[in-house]
Amino acid sequence: xxxxxDKSVQGTAAGLEDLLTLNMVEGLGVTLLSRLxxxxxxxxxxxxxxxxxxxxxxxxxxxxxxxxSKARKQIDxxxxxKSAEKFAVKIITAASDDYPKPLRRIFxxxxxxxxxxxxxxxxxxxxxxxxxxxxxxxxxxxxxxxxGSLAKMGFTIVSGMAWGIDSAAHRGALAAGGRTIAVLGxxxxxxYPKGNEKxxxxxxxxxxxxxxFPLNFPPRPENFxxxxxxxxxxxxxxxVVEAAERSGSLITARWAMEQGREVFAVPGPxxxxxxxxxxxxxxxGAKLVERVEDVIEELGPLAEVLTPVPQEEKPGARGxxxxxxxxxxxxxxxxxxxxxxxxxxxxxxxxxxSSVLMVLELRKLVKQLAxxxxxxx
Amino acid sequence: xxxxxDKSVQGTAAGLEDLLTLNMVEGLGVTLLSRLxxxxxxxxxxxxxxxxxxxxxxxxxxxxxxxxSKARKQIDxxxxxKSAEKFAVKIITAASDDYPKPLRRIFxxxxxxxxxxxxxxxxxxxxxxxxxxxxxxxxxxxxxxxxGSLAKMGFTIVSGMAWGIDSAAHRGALAAGGRTIAVLGxxxxxxYPKGNEKxxxxxxxxxxxxxxFPLNFPPRPENFxxxxxxxxxxxxxxxVVEAAERSGSLITARWAMEQGREVFAVPGPxxxxxxxxxxxxxxxGAKLVERVEDVIEELGPLAEVLTPVPQEEKPGARGxxxxxxxxxxxxxxxxxxxxxxxxxxxxxxxxxxSSVLMVLELRKLVKQLAxxxxxxx
Numbered sequence: 001x002x003x004x005x006d007k008s009v010q011g012t013a014a015g016l017e018d019l020l021t022l023n024m025v026e027g028l029g030v031t032l033l034s035r036l037x038x039x040x041x042x043x044x045x046x047x048x049x050x051x052x053x054x055x056x057x058x059x060x061x062x063x064x065x066x067x068x069s070k071a072r073k074q075i076d077x078x079x080x081x082k083s084a085e086k087f088a089v090k091i092i093t094a095a096s097d098d099y100p101k102p103l104r105r106i107f108x109x110x111x112x113x114x115x116x117x118x119x120x121x122x123x124x125x126x127x128x129x130x131x132x133x134x135x136x137x138x139x140x141x142x143x144x145x146x147x148g149s150l151a152k153m154g155f156t157i158v159s160g161m162a163w164g165i166d167s168a169a170h171r172g173a174l175a176a177g178g179r180t181i182a183v184l185g186x187x188x189x190x191x192y193p194k195g196n197e198k199x200x201x202x203x204x205x206x207x208x209x210x211x212x213f214p215l216n217f218p219p220r221p222e223n224f225x226x227x228x229x230x231x232x233x234x235x236x237x238x239x240v241v242e243a244a245e246r247s248g249s250l251i252t253a254r255w256a257m258e259q260g261r262e263v264f265a266v267p268g269p270x271x272x273x274x275x276x277x278x279x280x281x282x283x284x285g286a287k288l289v290e291r292v293e294d295v296i297e298e299l300g301p302l303a304e305v306l307t308p309v310p311q312e313e314k315p316g317a318r319g320x321x322x323x324x325x326x327x328x329x330x331x332x333x334x335x336x337x338x339x340x341x342x343x344x345x346x347x348x349x350x351x352x353x354s355s356v357l358m359v360l361e362l363r364k365l366v367k368q369l370a371x372x373x374x375x376x377x
Numbered sequence: 378x379x380x381x382x383d384k385s386v387q388g389t390a391a392g393l394e395d396l397l398t399l400n401m402v403e404g405l406g407v408t409l410l411s412r413l414x415x416x417x418x419x420x421x422x423x424x425x426x427x428x429x430x431x432x433x434x435x436x437x438x439x440x441x442x443x444x445x446s447k448a449r450k451q452i453d454x455x456x457x458x459k460s461a462e463k464f465a466v467k468i469i470t471a472a473s474d475d476y477p478k479p480l481r482r483i484f485x486x487x488x489x490x491x492x493x494x495x496x497x498x499x500x501x502x503x504x505x506x507x508x509x510x511x512x513x514x515x516x517x518x519x520x521x522x523x524x525g526s527l528a529k530m531g532f533t534i535v536s537g538m539a540w541g542i543d544s545a546a547h548r549g550a551l552a553a554g555g556r557t558i559a560v561l562g563x564x565x566x567x568x569y570p571k572g573n574e575k576x577x578x579x580x581x582x583x584x585x586x587x588x589x590f591p592l593n594f595p596p597r598p599e600n601f602x603x604x605x606x607x608x609x610x611x612x613x614x615x616x617v618v619e620a621a622e623r624s625g626s627l628i629t630a631r632w633a634m635e636q637g638r639e640v641f642a643v644p645g646p647x648x649x650x651x652x653x654x655x656x657x658x659x660x661x662g663a664k665l666v667e668r669v670e671d672v673i674e675e676l677g678p679l680a681e682v683l684t685p686v687p688q689e690e691k692p693g694a695r696g697x698x699x700x701x702x703x704x705x706x707x708x709x710x711x712x713x714x715x716x717x718x719x720x721x722x723x724x725x726x727x728x729x730x731s732s733v734l735m736v737l738e739l740r741k742l743v744k745q746l747a748x749x750x751x752x753x754x
Binding site: 138142268269276282283288289291 | 515518519643644645646647648652653656659660664665666667668671
């Protein structure tokens with residue numbers, strides 16, 4: 001079962017079971033797991049490797065090699081699969097067509113996702129709205145309002161289901177009849193925070209709850225920065241509504257920048273500690289957001305998808321950013337190109353190419369074929 | 378009495394009387410008056426010119442030429458001078474050493490200033506704080522606080538004495554024991570707004586009230602945009618605290634940009650109409666201000682004047698901006714250079730050269746000699 005990481009984690013029953021097993025190994029994160037897959041070719045081969053072989057891989061110490069070699073005995077992946085069925089949770093691997101496309105573009109996409117509810121293709125048109133747990137009345141109000149306006153325009157609202165801004169964002173999307181996705185920092189059978197089950201149930205009915213952690217995984221503090229990369233990774237941009245000076249939301253904003261997504265921040269009173277973080281973001285270049293138009297404007301050509309274009313105009317003929325023109329110039333309808341080729345021919349950075357391709361795909365100007373190859377649509 | 382504008386308006390009794398007369402002619406603004414001075418050489422010669430000669434000057438129509446030719450009969454400049462004495466108002470011409478230095482650098486400095494109180498050399502270290510008349514409690518609070526902090530650092534606070542933010546800024550400076558200057562949009566014997574006399578008296582005792590309008594000139598709406606160019610022109614920068622979407626404060630900010638001064642804006646709640654204007658400014662590139670440090674930081678090397686420099690370091694040896702280095706490179710202690718020479722040799726714009734020279738003068742790295750010529754200090 002030698003092959004690329006993608007092929008090796010394909011949804012065969014045994015392959016999935018082994019991958020789930022590895023996903024439950026204590027201390028084995030996405031980066032290391034990807035490195036092991038590259039070296040050994042498949043989850044099965046990793047689990048069959050000797051501890052010495054495992055430790056030859058950079059970053060694998062003796063504690064981890066022991067955990068991996070014991071994994072098949074100690075970890076019951078079948079029970080996890082049954083449990084998932086019971087909780088109505090789908091397990092989606094990176095090889096699946098159901099895997100969220102925007103996540104494929106980030107540096108370290110999770111190899112396994114647990115999804116309760118449904119992730120739809122249209123959810124690629126997503127905006128994250130995040131912020132402080134200890135939010136002000138003002139902040140919660142604005143989060144709800146912005147989420148509602150964006151949801152009405154067709155955006156899926158992604159957040160972390162924390163108290164405060166996150167919950168307000170989910171609620172705003174739901175109240176507007178829109179779709180919303182919660183990315184959790186714990187397993188879906190052990191949702192965090194406790195007491196937010198009613199909101200979670202509504203989110204699942206009108207979108208999805210997503211986690212990369214095994215079903216009963218506890219909400220360890222170190223999960224949340226990792227979780228935040230998925231919040232930004234699922235979206236075209238992140239709106240930070242309120243944030244204290246040291247805040248998890250600022251981590252989400254940093255992820256967004258690294259992933260080539262837009263960063264927006266809502267200002268507030270300068271004597272409010274929960275606006276310190278958003279003011280810092282604005283000073284550092286985040287776009288100041290008062291109204292939904294501020295978001296749409298920044299997304300540029302994508303906004304045209306959302307606003308009707310006069311019939312006589314060729315769609316996409318106007319308002320293309322230079323990077324978008326560059327990519328369209330090197331693509332043809334008949335000759336699929338890999339992202340590496342596109343990067344080489346356009347001179348764009350990997351991040352830029354990746355996010356521009358996502359926008360072009362959403363605009364139906366570019367089509368992605370199997371094996372992450374692109375053609376003009 | 379042929380000569381440059383500067384020489385021609387020198388403080389001889391007759392010259393001053395004629396200049397005051399011209400300054401009171403209906404419809405004769407600074408730009409046109411400067412043009413007439415350039416053509417005729419002196420106030421006296423302008424007043425003696427025929428209507429036909431006057432109308433040869435671009436922008437002088439028949440109504441204005443009539444007003445000028447009748448001016449000596451109809452306008453009593455001596456009464457104005459007596460009245461000034463009675464009101465304890467000094468009349469300062471552009472030729473006087475007491476004329477505010479920062480104003481010399483703007484495009485259209487007033488040729489006559491009425492000053493009640495005292496304009497000191499140290500007032501060149503000034504910051505304008507302006508904003509809405511219909512300000513919120515939040516806005517007034519922030520204006521007062523920022524004015525107080527800046528005043529304590531040695532800044533003179535300049536504003537327009539309007540209700541709301543302006544008055545709060547003056548009060549903040551006064552409460553901190555600092556200096557403050559009100560630039561009025563009416564004559565000093567007819568101060569606007571009515572009812573603010575107590576504040577005006579305090580300002581005059583701890584700074585100055587300044588106007589370019591004759592003593593009893595009414596507060597016509599069209600005076601205020603002109604007045605605003607003096608508010609920014611007296612300062613290193615303008616802090617807009619609160620402003621509606623169409624607001625006089627935004628005019629002051631625009632003047633500041635045109636004059637090469639810094640523009641700062643205080644954010645606020647996005648559902649507050651009085652923060653619309655400041656958010657617009659931030660979107661357009663104004664520096665977001667939460668604390669006085671945000672202002673100091675932006676002023677760069679000037680901040681070093683305000684914060685103690687370790688003894689062993691040569692003052693000015695560090696933190697110079699590239700434009701400042703450029704100007705210092707082309708100057709020597711012995712060979713005075715005009716601003717035109719400096720512009721030609723450095724390649725800086727007139728605006729940049731002018732504002733950088735102002736900063737360098739304040740830092741005592743550059744000295745201005747007679748005839749607007751500069752040497753290294």
